[in-house]
Amino acid sequence: MNLASLAPLAVVLPILGAALTFVLIRHSRAQRAVSISLLSLTLLLECLLLASVWNGGTAAVNIGGWLPPWGIVLVVDQFSSLMLVVSSAVSLAVLVYATGQGMADGDQDAPVSIFHPTYLILVAGVSNAFLSGDLFNLYVGFEILLTASYVLMTLGGTGPRIRAGVTYVVVSVVSSVLFLIAIAMVYGATGTINMADLAIKLSELDQGTKTLLHVMLLVAFGIKAAVFPLSFWLPDSYPTAPAPVTAVFAGLLTKVGVYAMVRTETLLFPGDSLNTPLMVVALLTMVIGILGALAQSDIKRLLSFTLVSHIGYMVFGLAMSSVAGLAAAVFYVAHHITIQTSLFLVTGLIERRGGSSSVDRLAGLAKLSPLLALLFFVPAMNLAGIPPFSGFLGKLGLIQAGIGLGTPLAYALVIGGVLTSLLTLLAVARVWNRAFWRKAEDAEHPDPVLLAVPAPEGGATAVRLLPRTMVGSTLGLVVLGVALTVFAGPLFQVADQSAAAMLDRSAYIQAVLGDGAPVPALALSGGGK
Amino acid sequence: MTVNLTLLTVMGALYACGIYLILERSLTRVLLGLMLLANATNLLILATGGYAGLAPFFSKDTDPAAYNDPLPQALILTSIVISFAVTAFMLGIIYRTWVLARQDDIQDDIEDRRVAETPSFDAEDDAVIPVETSEFPLPMRGPDGSAVAEPTATVEVGGRILLAEHAALEEKPGSANITGADTDTDTDGGAK
Known part of the structure; x- marks a missing residue:
């Protein structure tokens, strides 16, 4: 028995956890223990999966013993297992943070009883989407995670959350309907929805049909990934949710959309037919997203806009469809999941300590809580791409790949990427200057919490405002972000190999359909550069 | 087929x-x-x-x-x-x-509206910088030693020309134009 046949457990364990925590809904202590231990177990399993494919190779598991073109197949390769490990590590940290918050607040802000089952179902949906080897199972994975996210988004049912939830639910449902229409069209045109089988059969279709299917899938995934013209729902709906929920949404949900786009582009529609429009869209996503961030005064909204903006980098790497570009995109996705989530978690802490998440009301936090300042500074500089950090390495990889491509559009994207990086720095520096550096007396409307004279035993107050579990889990994520920098060498190597394997496609197709499967010749004109 | x-x-x-x-x-x-x-x-x-x-x-x-x-x-x-x-x-x-x-309509995002109506002038970033920035209070002097004239920088907000310091006052939450916007949405919603 090889290790990859354990892959279904990555979906089954969280669902089992959801069932258990739902049964234990009146026992919050047992609920916490079950959800944290099962998620840790899932993470361990996924680390084993990643280790089994670390040096290359692809493994497929046929669910229920049905053979591939008909049955459901789960595929483990370097990209999917890397995404699984990063996403589970991030969701575990957020889970610990959320339980810390729930305990500190006496379950007021986040009703923990329903939070745990829903959260675990969200994780199961994300894992299912990453592992899925056929389009309809990918759709089911999306629906599992979306339905869970609807509940998490409107947790507590307050006015602003319901308002944001309506936007979010309607946009998500429309994008799911588009995805389902695309699946129906693909099935009508080819008679299969298995992705490996599609890779062979789609190449036999005529160009017009292919382009139609391609655009339909890209639009559906583009809404989920928040790519520019389809991104307006995100900053409207994310900021109102509870801090841990926003953090996990920002880290994971859009990246599942990016993952689906990468699979569509590389496996189903290789070649460069839509690369030019994708590049234009990537440029617009980067620049317009970050300009939106500069206008915001609420940190959560600002971060939501940087989230949209940095999706552009990943689409840029994808649109180059070269090994270097795709590898940089894979690395960037892993980096961005970690960093964006930790920034949202830190914002949750800032809101607790400073009483607000608006930079107009925050001040003097560096003096009040140096640890908080450090926790914000490291991921913020990482996001902006300041040299030693992984954000810099990812952007450097993208820029190198862009210059390697050498077309005028690629140069425009390189310039846009550098500009976006600088503007991100400006946006986070503004938060830093106001919330952390300026004196509370200089602020026009400081929150009363900031002006309060520290109690004689100041330690007691600080612990209540910033519970140790919340700070600890945030610190863990920040350290993970730094670890991505320290171990960037091996990570980039894996990203390179997975990019080469994805562009080659033969490993994937043969793992799913058997060694005898015919691998269609790559109809690439410029993709192999 | x-x-x-x-x-x-x-x-x-x-x-x-x-x-x-x-x-x-x-x-x-x-x-x-x-x-x-x-x-x-x-x-x-x-x-x-x-x-x-x-x-x-x-x-x-x-x-x-x-x-x-x-x-x-x-x-x-x-x-x-x-x-x-x-x-x-x-x-x-x-x-x-x-x-x-008590309504079946999609609500507006208040923070979104507020950001859209915020003037591009930012009281802290864009205010006229005094020539003397020392911690010790001195009467403001220009480079030639003469007293600096009253700051007359103006900004254009929503079609009006305002003195910079007045615009800064209007930007504050709770000031005239912002509460005005809130009341608008409220009456709008109540009418339906």
Whole structure:
């Protein structure tokens, strides 16, 4: 028995956890223990999966013993297992943070009883989407995670959350309907929805049909990934949710959309037919997203806009469809999941300590809580791409790949990427200057919490405002972000190999359909550069 | 592949009505629109299976082409279950909106409106910098030692020309133009 046949457990364990925590809904202590231990177990399993494919190779598991073109197949390769490990590590940290918050607040802000089952179902949906080897199972994975996210988004049912939830639910449902229409069209045109089988059969279709299917899938995934013209729902709906929920949404949900786009582009529609429009869209996503961030005064909204903006980098790497570009995109996705989530978690802490998440009301936090300042500074500089950090390495990889491509559009994207990086720095520096550096007396409307004279035993107050579990889990994520920098060498190597394997496609197709499967010749004109 | 024209016409009508309804501002209509879209998509999937055939129970005597394609129907079952869950959730949301706000409309994002109406002038970043920035209070002097004139920098806000310091005052939350915007939305909502 090889290790990859354990892959279904990555979906089954969280669902089992959801069932258990739902049964234990009146026992919050047992609920916490079950959800944290099962998620840790899932993470361990996924680390084993990643280790089994670390040096290359692809493994497929046929669910229920049905053979591939008909049955459901789960595929483990370097990209999917890397995404699984990063996403589970991030969701575990957020889970610990959320339980810390729930305990500190006496379950007021986040009703923990329903939070745990829903959260675990969200994780199961994300894992299912990453592992899925056929389009309809990918759709089911999306629906599992979306339905869970609807509940998490409107947790507590307050006015602003319901308002944001309506936007979010309607946009998500429309994008799911588009995805389902695309699946129906693909099935009508080819008679299969298995992705490996599609890779062979789609190449036999005529160009017009292919382009139609391609655009339909890209639009559906583009809404989920928040790519520019389809991104307006995100900053409207994310900021109102509870801090841990926003953090996990920002880290994971859009990246599942990016993952689906990468699979569509590389496996189903290789070649460069839509690369030019994708590049234009990537440029617009980067620049317009970050300009939106500069206008915001609420940190959560600002971060939501940087989230949209940095999706552009990943689409840029994808649109180059070269090994270097795709590898940089894979690395960037892993980096961005970690960093964006930790920034949202830190914002949750800032809101607790400073009483607000608006930079107009925050001040003097560096003096009040140096640890908080450090926790914000490291991921913020990482996001902006300041040299030693992984954000810099990812952007450097993208820029190198862009210059390697050498077309005028690629140069425009390189310039846009550098500009976006600088503007991100400006946006986070503004938060830093106001919330952390300026004196509370200089602020026009400081929150009363900031002006309060520290109690004689100041330690007691600080612990209540910033519970140790919340700070600890945030610190863990920040350290993970730094670890991505320290171990960037091996990570980039894996990203390179997975990019080469994805562009080659033969490993994937043969793992799913058997060694005898015919691998269609790559109809690439410029993709192999 | 052959397609049933009736199915296709019904599907088109459902899509048209669904898209019309989701563009409305009333939540109940949006929900009805989403349901129509989901059902239209189910018909589309059904159509990909071709004409109706025999139920797909295996028997040696039957020609494989006589069977109906079972896969689209399995897909439809899954998608019906999913749209059922989403519809139930949306109904919950609509009820909650009604309980909270006594209205069935999609609400505006107040923070979004506030950012849109904020003047580009930022009191802290863009104010006229005094020449003397020392911690020790001195009368303000220009480089030649003469007293600096009153700051007369102006900004253009919403078609009005304001002194910079006045614009800075207006930017504060709770000041005239911002509370004005809030009252507008309130009366707007109350009128419906």
